[in-house]
Amino acid sequence: MASFAGALTLGAGLMVAAAAPASAAGCSGSRLGNWPITGGYIAVFYNSSTGMNCAMTYTNKPGKKQYIRVDIWTTTASKRDAGNYTTYAGPVSVPGKGKCINFQGQVGANSPTEGFGPAYCS
Template sequence: MGFKRSALTAAALGALAAGTTTALAAPASAAPDTTPQKVCGSGYATVNSAPIGSLGTVYLTYNAANGQNCVATIRNSPGTALPMSAWVYVPDTEESDADSGRYTSYAGPTRVYGKGHCVDWGGNIANVYVTVYGSNCEALKERRVTYTR
């Protein structure tokens, strides 16, 4: 399963670098006070986050009522549209969701069912990428990777 995870992550990052967008993605333009809960919706609590350099933060949220994880990437300072992404992947079920495009404030929401499963998730702003593997589970110690392109 490690190969599938690596292959999916590589494919996802390749697609993000190419600037692809999901069919339903709309340009996001929110006020500077955007929160993961505003992006993901009511009932989602932040369970993890990772800074994307000095540009913003990618957030992993969870809704205990429906077992869904949601990821949102939020810029510190909205402005000119930049390449951004948010993605989440459940290795056990191979369910994934991703959003990428040129956004002024945030990317996402991306959602998968994750109750009782480890999740991989991440995002980017401009040329700074963050990936978190094996997150929010007892079975694995999470591993974070940040890099620039």
């Protein structure tokens, strides 16, 4: 994952409000932001009760099965979900209390893997 360091720092200050589903289908807590990637976005959450950060990658064109991937990691833990999905990949969660998180996603097998971080340092 270190090979994505350039992409991670590239978008560290960028946040947008993309259209999101009414619920996060598995991520609990407060939505920290939506981060744009080619073909979709990564939604990031933090649950202050559990100290967990959670991420999901959404496609901008739901309905058709396509490769979607989401990764989230800290210095001590990492999680990934990837496969052929119609709407999103994830949720994936790691303990985030007192740590910075990194996350990346991909929508479409031929699209780049794009990520951000370190971010949301608590």
